[in-house]
Amino acid sequence: xxxxxxxxxxxxxxxxxxxxxxxxxxxxxxxxxxxxxxxxxxxxxxxxxxxxxxxxxxxxxxxxxxxxxxxxxxxxxxxxxxxxxxxxxxxxxxxxxxxxxxxxxxxxxxxxxxxxxxxxxxxxxxxxxxxxxxxxxxxxxxxxxxxxxxxxxxxxxxxxxxxxxxxxxxxxxxxxxxxxxxxxxxxxxxxxxxxxxxxxxxxxxxxxxxxxxxxxxxxxxxxxxxxxxxxxxxxxxxxxxxxxxxxxxxxxxxxxxxxxxxxxxxxxxxxxxxxxxxxxxxxxxxxxxxxxxxxxxxxxxxxxxxxxxxxxxxxxxxxxxxxxxxxxxxxxxxxxxxxxxxxxxxxxxxxxxxxxxxxxxxxxxxxxxxxxxxxxxxxxxxxxxxxxxxxxxxxxxxxxxxxxxxxxxxxxxxxxxxxx
Amino acid sequence: xxxxxxxxxxxxxxxxxxxxxxxxxxxxxxxxxxxxxxxxxxxxxxxxxxxxxxxxxxxxxxxxxxxxxxxxxxxxxxxxxxxxxxxxxxxxxxxxxxxxxxxxxxxxxxxxxxxxxxxxxxxxxxxxxxxxxxxxxxxxxxxxxxxxxxxxxxxxxxxxxxxxxxxxxxxxxxxxxxxxxxxxxxxxxxxxxxxxxxxxxxxxxxxxxxxxxxxxxxxxxxxxxxxxxxxxxxxxxxxxxx
Numbered sequence: 316x317x318x319x320x321x322x323x324x325x326x327x328x329x330x331x332x333x334x335x336x337x338x339x340x341x342x343x344x345x346x347x348x349x350x351x352x353x354x355x356x357x358x359x360x361x362x363x364x365x366x367x368x369x370x371x372x373x374x375x376x377x378x379x380x381x382x383x384x385x386x387x388x389x390x391x392x393x394x395x396x397x398x399x400x401x402x403x404x405x406x407x408x409x410x411x412x413x414x415x416x417x418x419x420x421x422x423x424x425x426x427x428x429x430x431x432x433x434x435x436x437x438x439x440x441x442x443x444x445x446x447x448x449x450x451x452x453x454x455x456x457x458x459x460x461x462x463x464x465x466x467x468x469x470x471x472x473x474x475x476x477x478x479x480x481x482x483x484x485x486x487x488x489x490x491x492x493x494x495x496x497x498x499x500x501x502x503x504x505x506x507x508x509x510x511x512x513x514x515x516x517x518x519x520x521x522x523x524x525x526x527x528x529x530x531x532x533x534x535x536x537x538x539x540x541x542x543x544x545x546x547x548x549x550x551x552x553x554x555x556x557x558x559x560x561x562x563x564x565x566x567x568x569x570x571x572x573x574x575x576x577x578x579x580x581x582x583x584x585x586x587x588x589x590x591x592x593x594x595x596x597x598x599x600x601x602x603x604x605x606x607x608x609x610x611x612x613x614x615x616x617x618x619x620x621x622x623x624x625x626x627x628x629x630x631x632x633x634x635x636x637x638x639x640x641x642x643x644x645x646x647x648x649x650x651x652x653x654x655x656x657x658x659x660x661x662x663x664x665x666x667x668x669x670x671x672x673x674x675x676x677x678x679x680x681x682x683x684x685x686x687x688x689x690x691x692x693x694x695x696x697x698x699x700x701x702x703x704x705x706x707x708x709x710x711x712x713x714x715x716x717x718x719x720x721x722x723x724x725x726x727x728x729x730x731x732x733x734x735x
Numbered sequence: 736x737x738x739x740x741x742x743x744x745x746x747x748x749x750x751x752x753x754x755x756x757x758x759x760x761x762x763x764x765x766x767x768x769x770x771x772x773x774x775x776x777x778x779x780x781x782x783x784x785x786x787x788x789x790x791x792x793x794x795x796x797x798x799x800x801x802x803x804x805x806x807x808x809x810x811x812x813x814x815x816x817x818x819x820x821x822x823x824x825x826x827x828x829x830x831x832x833x834x835x836x837x838x839x840x841x842x843x844x845x846x847x848x849x850x851x852x853x854x855x856x857x858x859x860x861x862x863x864x865x866x867x868x869x870x871x872x873x874x875x876x877x878x879x880x881x882x883x884x885x886x887x888x889x890x891x892x893x894x895x896x897x898x899x900x901x902x903x904x905x906x907x908x909x910x911x912x913x914x915x916x917x918x919x920x921x922x923x924x925x926x927x928x929x930x931x932x933x934x935x936x937x938x939x940x941x942x943x944x945x946x947x948x949x950x951x952x953x954x955x956x957x958x959x960x961x962x963x964x965x966x967x968x969x970x971x972x973x974x975x976x977x
Contacts, residue, residue: 440821441928441929442821442825442917442928442929442930443930444930444931447930481914484914484915485914485915485930488843488911488912488914488915489821489841489843489911489915489916489917490736490738490818490820490821490824490843491820491821491822492819492820492821492822496822500822503926
């Protein structure tokens with residue numbers, strides 16, 4: 316079945332305009348459900364009218380006007396409903412204010428301002444549950460349906476519908492403001508939004524095969540939302556950083572999984588299968604962001620990813636640079652996992668003993684007690700040093716902690732290699 | 736919007752050092768927030784071992800020792816604040832020294848909280864009628880049949896009017912569901928905000944009422960007469976007084 320030009324126009328308008336329309340309607344009415352319903356109505360109307368009347372010159376303005384009119388209709392009906400019930404006191408005072416709000420909603424629908432930044436900051440408010448933030452961002456800004464989000468997070472649709480309802484209710488009932496946070500809250504809240512987008516990306520990126528492939532769409536949505544964020548906050552280098560990081564990781568999506576679903580580590584990947592366009596864009600973003608000299612964790616992680624993505628061969632990787640970047644990252648984001656990565660970089664830069672020494676320091680850390688990669692990394696460095704017996708013992712310990720079949724298969728292969 | 740700040744001791748009693756900071760900083764917070772016009776009132780509750788929990792089942796009043804939730808966390812007191820939105824409420828809560836060592840749950844009141852003359856006197860800590868008692872209504876979140884719910888609402892209002900007529904009612908009002916709760920902790924200068932109430936217990940507080948001019952026995956009796964005692968439970972605890 317091929318789509319008609321009108322259908323394609325509706326599809327592309329949907330991706331471009333959904334978030335904008337929902338954001339504007341919430342701004343005007345304060346009603347999240349109403350905003351979603353009216354945006355949906357507008358696109359349904361476009362599907363009916365555009366094949367007959369032709370695609371309007373400014374599809375966005377057309378859709379916004381239709382959605383705005385629909386909102387007014389619905390609000391009027393509510394007011395009339397309230398009057399019919401002749402509710403006394405507060406309720407009737409409420410309906411007067413609704414009536415007053417209407418002309419404004421109508422007048423301005425044509426030249427509507429971009430409210431999407433208010434929308435994303437509200438969706439990602441820290442007083443909402445993390446899973447609620449991710450789901451609501453995908454629903455209201457990206458326009459995914461409840462069923463699509465449910466599939467992506469492997470939960471029943473009813474569960475996801477409940478999660479969305481609860482998250483929206485909390486915004487209203489708890490009094491979460493619909494706004495871009497004031498300056499003193501902005502850095503922390505921006506970091507919060509980026510964390511939600513990166514989490515969304517990783518949900519998709521960790522999906523490797525078969526039934527999980529549906530989740531891979533989350534990567535594209537996260538990248539799209541990060542692009543929107545970057546348009547809205549062009550002067551915030553961490554926003555560019557997270558976009559660059561996602562693009563550089565995403566560029567390797569086809570090369571990182573073998574036909575049988577096994578993971579292929581970076582050094583063994585076929586670099587011809589990397590997405591050159593995404594790498595070029597990612598590298599450009601990293602450079603531009605770093606020039607602003609407000610280095611943050613996402614920029615550093617993107618810079619590290621750039622060190623891997625840039626060279627044509629694994630041998631050309633600049634491990635000294637990577638070790639230095641990890642040291643900077645560790646200062647901004649002290650975590651045992653970052654330190655473990657620094658140990659690898661130090662070892663790969665030529666000093667295996669120094670790398671192993673860092674790993675030894677980490678061994679007592681309770682946070683890494685059940686983390687199989689600690690022993691897996693130790694094993695790998697011991698193997699590179701030629702210490703086969705010690706490597707085998709460490710692979711064995713890692714194997715006992717490995718969380719999934721994919722990782723166990725990889726470790727078993729290595730264990731066999733050092734045991735023969 | 737009006738919010739109830741539950742001061743939650745989530746790690747048992749504070750250490751002597753923490754206590755010294757609390758005693759020094761709490762009055763400063765009160766002064767600042769009163770000055771800003773944000774804080775309407777607040778009082779410290781007596782220790783949890785002074786609490787009893789009241790249920791009425793098959794017409795029989797059951798009284799058990801201790802707070803409603805059998806957890807190591809307990810409510811040490813509360814403040815009522817009026818703010819533009821949740822962000823302001825969280826900012827106010829983060830400045831409260833209790834959030835530096837313990838946790839503060841921020842819960843919106845339902846519309847219509849009124850604080851009359853008796854509430855003002857209570858806020859100033861004047862207790863001409865003796866130690867005031869706090870009744871905390873604890874719900875299990877399972878809705879009853881619609882007609883039962885309606886009866887509870889109707890009888891609750893009648894109960895409040897009766898308390899008022901007898902001169903015992905300081906103030907009282909329902910708060911929003913626990914789904915609207917946010918808990919805040921400040922650790923090492925970092926504000927940690929989480930969705931939900933301070934303790935993930937099955938039961939949660941659905942409203943508070945303060946009575947005065949009653950002794951412990953009367954407070955228990957009046958709590959048992961509240962319609963929620965028959966369906967849910969009511970924690971009764973005196974406020975702290977010197």
